[in-house]
Amino acid sequence: xxxxxxxxxxxxxxxxxxxxxxxLAQHLREEYETLLISFSRQYPRxxxxxxxxxxPSERPLxxxxxxLLDPLxxxxxxxxxxxxxxxxxxxxxxxxWVPFWAPAWAVLGRGVKRLRPRPRxxxxxxxxxxxxxxxxxxxxxxxxxxxxxxxVVHAQADGQRLLAHFPQARLAVSPxxxxxxxxxxxxxxxxxxxxDAPIALFFGLVRPYKGLEVLLEAMALLxxxxxxxxxxxxxxxxxxxxxxxxxxxxETAVTILNKYVPDEExxxxxxxxxxxxxxxxxxxxxxxxxxxxxxxxxxxxxxVGGLAEAVRHNGTGLxxxxxxxxxxxxxxxxxxxxxxxxxxxENVRRENGRFxxxxxxxxxxxxxxR
Numbered sequence: 001x002x003x004x005x006x007x008x009x010x011x012x013x014x015x016x017x018x019x020x021x022x023x024l025a026q027h028l029r030e031e032y033e034t035l036l037i038s039f040s041r042q043y044p045r046x047x048x049x050x051x052x053x054x055x056p057s058e059r060p061l062x063x064x065x066x067x068l069l070d071p072l073x074x075x076x077x078x079x080x081x082x083x084x085x086x087x088x089x090x091x092x093x094x095x096x097w098v099p100f101w102a103p104a105w106a107v108l109g110r111g112v113k114r115l116r117p118r119p120r121x122x123x124x125x126x127x128x129x130x131x132x133x134x135x136x137x138x139x140x141x142x143x144x145x146x147x148x149x150x151x152v153v154h155a156q157a158d159g160q161r162l163l164a165h166f167p168q169a170r171l172a173v174s175p176x177x178x179x180x181x182x183x184x185x186x187x188x189x190x191x192x193x194x195x196d197a198p199i200a201l202f203f204g205l206v207r208p209y210k211g212l213e214v215l216l217e218a219m220a221l222l223x224x225x226x227x228x229x230x231x232x233x234x235x236x237x238x239x240x241x242x243x244x245x246x247x248x249x250x251e252t253a254v255t256i257l258n259k260y261v262p263d264e265e266x267x268x269x270x271x272x273x274x275x276x277x278x279x280x281x282x283x284x285x286x287x288x289x290x291x292x293x294x295x296x297x298x299x300x301x302x303x304v305g306g307l308a309e310a311v312r313h314n315g316t317g318l319x320x321x322x323x324x325x326x327x328x329x330x331x332x333x334x335x336x337x338x339x340x341x342x343x344x345x346e347n348v349r350r351e352n353g354r355f356x357x358x359x360x361x362x363x364x365x366x367x368x369x370r
Contacts, residue, residue, distance in 0.1 A: 002365060004034045005089035005119070007069070007080070007108070011062040013042050014055035014260060016287035017097055017126060019182055022061045027357035035087050036065040037080055044072060047100065049235045050260065057262035061181060071104050081111040091368040092119045097126040099140035109147030120368040123148045127284050128161040131209040141165055150367040152360070154285040155306020170370055174363040175310065176285045178355040180294030183267030190265045191255045193272070197225040198336055201273040203261070204288045206234040211279035211302070213244060217325035218279070220248040223333050231257040231269055270295035274341050277332065281322050283307050293352055298344035300331050316348045
């Protein structure tokens with residue numbers, strides 16, 4: 001039987017990458033022996049812009065893990081290599097999403113290649129390059145991933161970015177799997193929207209690349225009433241958006257929930273809304289799409305990165321150009337005028353099978369055996 005060693009964040013750490021790692025470990029363990037190595041510390045406090053990197057959920061996603069890695073302690077990298085050597089996996093899987101991890105991943109990658117017997121080293125690239133570009137991003141990418149034997153990306157566009165830096169890379173494109181398991185326990189709805197209007201949801205960390213300002217401009221152009229819930233921790237100044245809401249006269253049409261949303265409140269929000277709107281300026285893929293689909297909700301989003309690969313236009317949602325409030329408003333108006341919600345929701349339920357975790361697990365196994 002193939003033995004996997006998976007490295008990455010899991011509970012008590014929060015967020016989409018931690019949920020992803022946990023769910024992948026759970027599904028790998030259904031078929032394969034799997035060791036999950038996580039972090040004794042994920043980020044130093046001065047580097048993390050949120051209030052905390054700890055998951056506040058009452059019933060979080062969790063799985064067994066060994067907490068060995070500290071990104072700022074090279075001794076922990078050596079101990080991790082020792083543990084991998086002792087466990088003797090056939091495949092080592094490491095996630096890549098931000099340049100912060102480049103030094104640790106570079107050392108671990110080169111160390112894995114020196115192990116005997118030598119496992120195959122695969123990188124899962126959540127973002128080949130960051131959403132907000134930095135000066136050393138491309139250097140960090142080459143440093144961290146150069147030891148990889150194979151790479152998984154979740155969007156064709158991200159695959160092209162990877163091949164631009166590693167033209168000979170063994171590459172597999174696998175859809176971002178479902179987050180249906182997130183929020184199976186339902187808490188009370190954390191906000192009280194009005195009962196006389198349909199509800200749209202903007203969900204997740206509020207960062208510049210996600211285009212919330214475009215959605216607010218579109219709200220002011222709508223031909224019909226709509227209430228918008230913005231649910232997620234702001235990683236930029238909330239006051240800027242409050243001022244925009246006031247300028248557009250949207251004070252009664254927008255509810256802001258500025259916090260990391262625990263799993264049980266995710267389910268409550270998804271049950272309460274009619275559609276999830278993601279007006280991103282840039283993207284690779286989006287875990288929020290898979291949270292929405294996992295709860296049977298259609299998505300209106302932009303044609304950037306791999307979002308149009310996940311959301312089928314006129315099937316499971318609507319796709320509009322990025323940065324265009326008028327076209328976004330027209331899409332939202334059309335969604336409700338033509339009562340597309342029930343049709344799209346049924347399509348979402350029928351198509352969720354293409355986002356199975358088993359497909360990703362098989363992709364990893366096939367890539368390792370090339």
